[in-house]
Amino acid sequence: MTADNPLGERLDDDDYPAYTMGRAAEMLGTTPGFLRALGEARLITPLRSGGGHRRYSRYQLRIAARARELVDQGTPVEAACRIVILEDQLEEAQRINAEYRRAAERAAERSPEKSAEEPPDKSAEEPPEESAGRHGDR
Secondary structure, eight states, X not given: OOTTOHHHXXXXXXXXXXXXXXHHHHHHTSOHHHHHHHXXXXXXXXXXXXXXXXXXXXXXXXXXXXXXXXXXXXXXXHHHHHHHHHHHHHHHHHHHHHHHHHHHHHHHHXXXXXXTTSOOOGGXXXXXXXXXXXXXXX
16 A cells, blocks of 8 residues: 555545444453443444444544553443543643643744843833823823
């Protein structure tokens, strides 16, 4: 496959729904019923093929695998789904925060710091002089 191949691009895409329900369940070591339960709990929403069959992406399989870990530890499915959603939201918030932090650091590096030799800005300390022409003659 070459980089120009759209199929190759789709297969490398974490969000491309490449796996059937049976294959996804097999990969996770679970049942199709478990995947349906995750869909009913709105943890993952599989896309549908032209024939109406559920199709799962690698990203959805990672989410389902985490839910399965929690369920295997005795957590009810609904609670496991909520935990996974919150973990995912936290990860996204941390990623965004890190991006903002890097952008702020870059901005700070680009902006020159005031030199100690520069005189202070007096305009902020002294009131502006009144001008007779500003508001007209009284």
